Amino acid sequence: MKLIAYDVSTIDRAGQKRLRRVARACQDFGVRVQKSLFECKVGKTEWAVLRERLLKEIDSEHDSLRIYHLDEDTGKETEHHGISKPVDLSSPLVL
Numbered sequence: 001m002k003l004i005a006y007d008v009s010t011i012d013r014a015g016q017k018r019l020r021r022v023a024r025a026c027q028d029f030g031v032r033v034q035k036s037l038f039e040c041k042v043g044k045t046e047w048a049v050l051r052e053r054l055l056k057e058i059d060s061e062h063d064s065l066r067i068y069h070l071d072e073d074t075g076k077e078t079e080h081h082g083i084s085k086p087v088d089l090s091s092p093l094v095l
Contacts, residue, residue, distance in 0.1 A: 006036050
């Protein structure tokens with residue numbers, strides 16, 4: 001199971017088109033549970049196709065894509081692509 005969250009900049013027409021294409025890719029492989037959050041139950045082959053599609057669509061200078069691997073031992077529980085780098089929760093949050 002994958003949980004996919006995205007934030008696509010829609011300040012221009014290109015961003016609006018990217019948003020629709022990212023949402024369509026997620027809808028093709030999963031279920032929308034919030035506006036920009038999808039649950040996708042996919043096998044390895046489907047996952048490879050979906051991941052490639054998403055990475056092709058986002059603009060890493062303006063958009064953010066987070067993927068949570070919920071049921072696999074991938075060695076990596078969360079993937080992040082694009083802007084707004086995630087906070088390292090293993091380090092102190094308050095200094």
